[in-house]
Amino acid sequence: MSRVLNLSRREMLHGLGAGVLALGFGFPARAQGGAGFGAMIAIAPDGAVHFTCPSSEMGQGTQEALARLIAEELDCDWARMQVLLPWADRAFINPGMGKQMTANSATTVGYFLPLRRAGAAARAMLIQAGAARWGVAADQISTQAGEVIHAASGRRLTYGALAQDAARLPVPGDVALKSPADFRLIGGKSPRKDLAAKVTGRAEFGVDVMRPDMLVGALALAPHPRAKVEAANLAQVKAMSGVVAVVPVDGGYAVLASRFWTAKKAAEALKLTVLSSPTAGVDDKAIDAALIRAFAEKTPLPFPDFDFSTMRPRAGGGDKPAVLAALAAAPRRVEAEYDVPYLAHAAMEPLNCSAILADGQLTLRGPMQSPEDVRALAAKMAGLPLDRVRVEVTFLGGGFGRKWATDFPIPAMQAAMAVPGRWVKLIWTRENDLAMDQFRPAYRVKSVAGIGADGALVAIHSRIAGQSINTYHGRRGFPGMADPTAAGLLIYGCYAPVMKLMEFHEADLAIPVGFWRSVTMSQNAFFAESFIDEVARAAGRDPYAYRRDLLAGEPRIARALDKAAAMIGWDRPKAKGVGRGIALTYNEGHVCAQAVEVRVNKRKLAIRRIVAAFDCGVMVDPAGVESQISGGIIFGLQAALWGGVSFAEGRPAISNFNDVRLPGLADVPPIEVALIPSGAKPGNAGEAGTPPIAPALANAIADAGAGRVRRLPLSQRFELENA
Amino acid sequence: MITITVNGQERHVEAEEDTPLLWALREDLGLTGTKFGCGAGLCGACTVHVEGEAMRSCQIPVNMAQGRSITTIEGLTPAQGLHAVQAAWVAAQVPQCGYCQPGMIMAVAGLLKSNPRPDAAAIRAGVTNLCRCGTYPRIVAAIAQLSLG
Numbered sequence: 001m002s003r004v005l006n007l008s009r010r011e012m013l014h015g016l017g018a019g020v021l022a023l024g025f026g027f028p029a030r031a032q033g034g035a036g037f038g039a040m041i042a043i044a045p046d047g048a049v050h051f052t053c054p055s056s057e058m059g060q061g062t063q064e065a066l067a068r069l070i071a072e073e074l075d076c077d078w079a080r081m082q083v084l085l086p087w088a089d090r091a092f093i094n095p096g097m098g099k100q101m102t103a104n105s106a107t108t109v110g111y112f113l114p115l116r117r118a119g120a121a122a123r124a125m126l127i128q129a130g131a132a133r134w135g136v137a138a139d140q141i142s143t144q145a146g147e148v149i150h151a152a153s154g155r156r157l158t159y160g161a162l163a164q165d166a167a168r169l170p171v172p173g174d175v176a177l178k179s180p181a182d183f184r185l186i187g188g189k190s191p192r193k194d195l196a197a198k199v200t201g202r203a204e205f206g207v208d209v210m211r212p213d214m215l216v217g218a219l220a221l222a223p224h225p226r227a228k229v230e231a232a233n234l235a236q237v238k239a240m241s242g243v244v245a246v247v248p249v250d251g252g253y254a255v256l257a258s259r260f261w262t263a264k265k266a267a268e269a270l271k272l273t274v275l276s277s278p279t280a281g282v283d284d285k286a287i288d289a290a291l292i293r294a295f296a297e298k299t300p301l302p303f304p305d306f307d308f309s310t311m312r313p314r315a316g317g318g319d320k321p322a323v324l325a326a327l328a329a330a331p332r333r334v335e336a337e338y339d340v341p342y343l344a345h346a347a348m349e350p351l352n353c354s355a356i357l358a359d360g361q362l363t364l365r366g367p368m369q370s371p372e373d374v375r376a377l378a379a380k381m382a383g384l385p386l387d388r389v390r391v392e393v394t395f396l397g398g399g400f401g402r403k404w405a406t407d408f409p410i411p412a413m414q415a416a417m418a419v420p421g422r423w424v425k426l427i428w429t430r431e432n433d434l435a436m437d438q439f440r441p442a443y444r445v446k447s448v449a450g451i452g453a454d455g456a457l458v459a460i461h462s463r464i465a466g467q468s469i470n471t472y473h474g475r476r477g478f479p480g481m482a483d484p485t486a487a488g489l490l491i492y493g494c495y496a497p498v499m500k501l502m503e504f505h506e507a508d509l510a511i512p513v514g515f516w517r518s519v520t521m522s523q524n525a526f527f528a529e530s531f532i533d534e535v536a537r538a539a540g541r542d543p544y545a546y547r548r549d550l551l552a553g554e555p556r557i558a559r560a561l562d563k564a565a566a567m568i569g570w571d572r573p574k575a576k577g578v579g580r581g582i583a584l585t586y587n588e589g590h591v592c593a594q595a596v597e598v599r600v601n602k603r604k605l606a607i608r609r610i611v612a613a614f615d616c617g618v619m620v621d622p623a624g625v626e627s628q629i630s631g632g633i634i635f636g637l638q639a640a641l642w643g644g645v646s647f648a649e650g651r652p653a654i655s656n657f658n659d660v661r662l663p664g665l666a667d668v669p670p671i672e673v674a675l676i677p678s679g680a681k682p683g684n685a686g687e688a689g690t691p692p693i694a695p696a697l698a699n700a701i702a703d704a705g706a707g708r709v710r711r712l713p714l715s716q717r718f719e720l721e722n723a
Numbered sequence: 724m725i726t727i728t729v730n731g732q733e734r735h736v737e738a739e740e741d742t743p744l745l746w747a748l749r750e751d752l753g754l755t756g757t758k759f760g761c762g763a764g765l766c767g768a769c770t771v772h773v774e775g776e777a778m779r780s781c782q783i784p785v786n787m788a789q790g791r792s793i794t795t796i797e798g799l800t801p802a803q804g805l806h807a808v809q810a811a812w813v814a815a816q817v818p819q820c821g822y823c824q825p826g827m828i829m830a831v832a833g834l835l836k837s838n839p840r841p842d843a844a845a846i847r848a849g850v851t852n853l854c855r856c857g858t859y860p861r862i863v864a865a866i867a868q869l870s871l872g
Contacts, residue, residue, distance in 0.1 A: 059820030059856045191816050198821030199809040201756015201796035205822055208755040216750070259750050261742040348760050348768060348822040348855045397758070397822030398855045430761040623816050627861065631819055634857025657765040657853065666847035668859045722847075 024054075024091050024118055025171045033082070035163035037122035038171070039091030040115075041070060047146050047160030049074065049081045054092030054111070056102035056369050057085070057194060058347075058396035058403065059631075060686040061624035064192040065108045066115055068185040068620050073119030073178060076159060077146035078185060083193055085204075088371035088391035100372040103404050103515065105684030108620055109589055112682045113177075120175040122166070126159055129166035133157065180679070186620050194395075206367035206394045209354040211423035215244055217415050218263035219432050220270040221252040223651035225407055225512060227277035229253075231270050240266045247418040249411035251436060254426055256415060264429065278510035279650045287342075287647060290507045291444045294465040300503035301480065303487035323501040326459040330450025334538045336531055338447070339711040340523050341644035342652075343440035343516055346660050349397020350433040353412035354425040357382070362389045364413060367396035369404040377406050378413050400635070401515035405438055434654045438514030439645055441467040443486065445527045455539030457550065459499035462490045462527065468506050472513045488520040492528050494557050494586060495550040511647070517635055518687035521585050525691030526640075526698070526712065529583035533699040534708060543699060544570055544582050556615060556680070557584065560591040563613035563674055568595035577601055578608075579704025583695035589683025590616040592629065594692040596699075600706040605718035607669040607697070610637075614673060614688065617680035625685045629673045632689020638663050640694035641720055644713050661715075669723055727788045729754070730798030736785055744780040744788045745769040748795060756796035756825045760853070767852030770826035770833075771795050777833030796825035799832060807869060808832045815865035819856035827852045831866060840870045 024038035034044035042050040051070050057063040067083050086092050092100045096110025123143055130148035131138040134155060142149050149156045159166075180186075197203040222229040231237070231246070231253055238246050242262035247254045253270055257263040274280070304318050327333060353366035362382050368374055368391070375391040382389070396403055408428070416424040428436065443466035450458040468483040470476070477483050482504030490502040516522055536546035544565050551558040561584055568580055577599050584593040592615075597608045612629050619625045642661040646653040654660055698709040701718075709717065725736045727744075729752060736742075736751045743762070748754040748771070757780055760768030764782040771780045772794040780793075799806050805813065808828050818824045827850070834841060834849040841849060846866055854862070 191813050195813045198818040199812045200800045201825040261746045398820045630860050631857030656763045657761050662853045665850045665859045
């Protein structure tokens with residue numbers, strides 16, 4: 001998830017890309033269902049193509065996108081391509097990450113060329129096999145929808161008929177790829193292949209894994225995954241009817257039975273005494289005090305304004321004395337302080353995982369974003385060599401970053417090791433899932449801007465305090481540099497020319513934190529885009545026009561912003577109480593600009609319309625991209641309106657959806673998404689819709705004359721009503 | 724032993740009497756299309772039809788389901804092809820992660836049975852299932868298509 005590391009890896013990939021073997025080749029064929037072309041593609045004698053999709057499918061649609069990449073270049077019969085779910089295997093790594101992990105919206109970006117090369121290589125091998133079969137030159141042969149054709153003689157053979165021969169041929173080192181003008185599937189509109197299984201209930205999610213004689217486990221959780229607990233009535237619970245075992249696992253105890261309901265009742269009966277906990281005594285007041293202390297006592301780490309997230313990576317900035325001097329000399333200063341709370345993921349499928357230890361072989365099966373990391377950790381903890389550990393991925397009932405973590409497969413493994421030879425499935429209740437979340441951290445920001453006599457922006461200094469996700473997960477950052485998940489783009493690099501200084505004061509808190517859809521931008525879009533709006537208004541300027549001036553060197557970003565402004569009717573007259581707000585997010589692969597129209601009447605907030613203009617370069621599945629943006633907006637809307645996890649007595653004070661309000665159908669205003677046509681290389685879409693909605697809403701509320709929102713969620717001040 | 728009628732067949736269930744119907748369907752009968760989301764009747768992922776009416780199966784103890792006719796997503800799905808609501812879901816490309824969709828489809832199928840042409844207010848009142856991916860705009864579009872037909 002570290003965007004800094006990704007950049008260097010991504011650049012490395014581009015450097016290596018051209019000459020290497022197509023992805024998945026160079027490994028023994030592991031594909032299932034016919035003759036193998038590398039690890040992912042198999043062609044059955046009847047011509048059906050089986051594609052083992054290397055990424056995890058959690059709703060973001062990359063399974064569909066990756067299948068199209070293969071099929072586009074393989075030129076197979078699309079209707080006869082079947083997509084299979086993956087397992088942890090180095091043959092499946094995302095070359096953009098060097099890892100098999102589905103995160104950071106990096107899947108389409110990372111696999112785009114490698115999978116097209118894999119498809120093209122397999123097609124070239126089929127052509128070679130046809131040429132050999134007919135004794136003609138390969139360049140006399142064409143393909144069409146799963147057939148190899150020799151036009152001169154009118155002969156044709158299906159891929160299935162040639163697959164065995166073709167799979168034995170050497171893999172071509174260099175293959176020509178289709179020109180975008182010839183794309184049939186990339187950019188096409190056919191419905192996703194996974195829909196039929198999902199509307200009939202046939203899709204296998206982690207929670208649906210069923211095996212003969214399987215045990216099902218429920219959890220009694222400690223207040224913190226690293227807390228030490230003791231079960232006072234262990235013997236009593238073990239003796240309860242139907243209980244097979246009570247196993248200490250990371251984070252608490254797993255109670256195993258043949259049915260979930262039996263296990264759950266017993267787990268609820270287990271009385272845990274907390275011996276020690278990293279969050280002992282932590283509550284909302286303690287969190288607030290820790291943020292205040294961080295600003296006051298923690299030496300800030302700078303975050304450079306070399307920006308891996310900008311179109312043109314820009315180095316420089318961060319000259320503290322110069323920025324402070326510029327601020328001191330500025331004719332006017334604007335200051336503001338903002339707050340955002342901890343946020344829960346609340347994927348609809350609660351955490352779960354299944355595992356079995358049998359004959360010295362450990363198998364895990366579940367809804368994972370990080371199968372490779374799970375495999376390595378499980379092997380290490382079980383004391384098994386890697387080749388004795390198999391990790392299989394099911395469909396994910398939502399991930400949003402939560403299922404990136406490895407903290408939920410490990411307890412399943414520990415439970416399975418206590419009952420060798422039997423499958424064990426652990427299921428977190430909704431209450432467990434929320435209590436054991438790895439939350440998006442709470443942050444507080446103090447920003448200062450200096451503006452000239454003409455209203456022009458001169459300098460911005462923004463400081464952010466909160467937990468470091470890297471610290472919680474023991475991930476090393478760059479020495480002397482702030483955790484990018486806290487501080488990246490705290491001030492937008494695209495707004496030039498402005499002197500900028502970003503600093504991070506790390507708060508001393510041990511609340512479990514992790515990656516939440518859009519990570520850094522989930523908070524920093526709100527901070528950056530609210531503040532620039534405040535600065536514009538303080539300068540007496542229109543916030544959209546003010547941004548436009550600052551975007552002089554960024555035509556791609558400006559185009560998306562213009563589109564969103566046009567869609568919302570930025571210049572149209574407004575009735576009293578009506579306001580419009582605009583905001584954007586961007587990285588090297590996308591721009592998402594959003595605008596909102598609201599009507600505010602005292603405490604009543606009605607959201608009339610939300611519009612988004614999105615540019616992510618070439619789109620493999622535009623309908624999928626649209627759903628990521630509209631869905632991402634609703635995800636961000638939830639956080640903006642109602643998101644926020646309180647803490648009391650050392651643990652999160654949330655139980656179920658009565659405490660974490662999710663929007664229902666009735667809450668969602670009309671959303672329009674414009675996909676901007678672009679020939680730019682494919683960018684990322686899964687996280688882009690989420691960040692701009694909170695600042696766009698806050699800016700619209702300010703525009704409506706209802707004051708500036710500097711704290712989320714909005715429900716602290718407003719009540720949502722239907723427009 | 725408890726006997727329930729599921730998808731037109733009498734089925735025997737050995738689960739304890741207070742076990743929610745949801746878990747009996749999933750673990751005793753292997754009907755995993757009915758999903759566990761919250762266990763508190765708040766999200767609707769476990770929606771099934773009881774005597775044709777959409778209900779949340781996590782809130783119905785299995786012994787209370789005796790003698791009543793239960794339809795799950797597996798029973799809604801015809802032997803060949805798709806139910807009209809499922810077909811509309813595919814045409815409008817509703818599902819993202821898909822986890823909530825069997826429950827959502829059961830809720831909408833139940834709504835349309837009693838009110839084939841629901842207006843916006845009836846849809847808002849009648850579809851209260853939760854979807855975390857945010858598929859609501861396409862759900863509304865799919866229901867609009869169904870109401871035309």
